[in-house]
Amino acid sequence: MLVFAASDKGGTGRSVTSCNVVYRSALSGSDVCYLDFDFGSPTAGSIFQINDVTRGVRRGGMHSYLLEPDIQTTGEPHRIDVWTQSSRASLRQRPPGSGKLMLFPGDQDGGEFGPDKEALRRCVHLLQALDEEFDMCLIDLSAGRSYATQLVLEATADPALRGVAARWLVFHRWTRQHIPAAAGLVYGKDGILDVGVRAGHDKDELQAAIKFVRTAVVDPDSIELSGLRPAQVAWLRDCDEDLGQLAAKHQVGRRAMLGEVPLDPVLQWREQLISDNDVVARDIANNATVDAFDDLARKLAADEEWASL
């Protein structure tokens, strides 16, 4: 299964949520990999806490694999086994029964690029090879309408990848600006659907394969907000309702949503993986956050969540 993580704006928590979802899937026994297609600013190395590649690798990353003619297309770009390479002790011991957790890092000096036939060919070969090996490949795309998005839409429309499940997660914060922006990225002009149809996808099928993920959601009823005055809670509830209506109007409502991730201080200030240790022993992260990641990982793999209506 291929999963594409997209967002219209930066700072939605796309990368950190994706990394956590991949991590939870690996813990549950699936073989998973994470491809950093955020060519402008690869950050996955720092989220997985791989010291040498916090801002991407010097050479042989995703960007150069797709674009540099000198690199042989052996279907094998630079890979990092997170279970053995992470500098974080709690990640370094691969729990028994867990699956592979592999990172394909970006390049330090990547940058965006334009349409390229050879890059498309290499992208198709790469996704094909990784689909043979991994239960789930998560491809983290640059924010906004990027060439990376167009590239993977063209690649998944290629006959060689037909029949491989491809699912899209569009991340947005639960705010007045982010909801219309996410809708625009999917439904708008030159949005995912528009570009996808031009690349040869069926519009309804593609739309059924796109789900939204709300991030940094504040739940007015949560225990963390129990200190608020009644008037504040009532106001929060009104806002939440307004946002719900706004989302429905933009086709970003509950039916198109896969899950939501609550606001968590650990995610906000230290973009990192949340381990069970952070929740149970150190008590710095919230249980609800980990539950949300587990829920996303489970729903991603569940075919009934993605059945077209």
Place this chain on the structure above:
Amino acid sequence: MLILGEVLTAALRHSGGMPRDRVEDALGLLAGERVRTFERPISYAVSPKTYTGVDCRIVARSGAKVRGVGTLMGRACLTGGRVLQSSAVTRIEPVAGGFRQPWSHYLARLGMVEALGRPDLPGTADAHLLADRSSSMMGMGALCVRLLTGIQGSPVLDRKPPVRARRTVLRWAATIKDGAEDVKWHFAVREDGLRTVRLELGPAQIDDIVNLCEDLALHDWLLTALMSIIEQSQIGVEQPAQSVVKLRPAVDHLLHLWMPAARLDGFALSVWEGLESRPGLSRQWDASVRRVRDQMAMAAALVNNRPPERKQLFG
């Protein structure tokens, strides 16, 4: 004489075994050339040979850089309707003088690369075997990937791999010495899904060497895939019924494929005999298969005869 090769092995992206008539559609790399198929002792199909022209640098370990011009032979084969392999092979022939000939010259010598300059054959063999996975000599790795990817993308496949496993690369170098009587070999498992084989032998057919190396790569891949399935099934940690569910792909798709040296004879058989004593591939395979079967038997026994829940001592 030096012969270099590389074999790429993967699970065919098709949910069940490939029926024979479809195999010919998938492996037909060249129009008009037949796919050869065999049914005994295990179903096996091999594509026609294809040739790819190269003009590139041949690296030697000493650092000497030689220009190589000629063709690589490529072919693909499918074993048991499930395991797909592609191979790239060439013979390195040193020639005097440093000039490239017209292509007709090389087309008359298919499957051979002429080394122009001052060649260092042992150094070239070393460089080939010691290079890491992503940097393959003369683009052999890229050729293997191209052949394999083409077949994996074929419309006759349903794109549902029966087992998830990494493609493995087996690189080999065979030195042929006219006087040599017995075969010397060295098989090494390296990191990154890379294996190397070094062979030293008397006069032999290139096809026989290719068959041997493909057979080795096939069985090494099977063993690697089975071990990884067993590791993730958490035998002894999970309930047997749960472990068995995870072991199922191995039972469905892998266990019946183990048949070392099924189509080999002569020197290739003696290499396999040596491999059986050390590192003992079949011993490891048999032990793993017994482990899988024991788990299945135990799971079946426990379903009918569930032991009474033991009272916990604490809490």
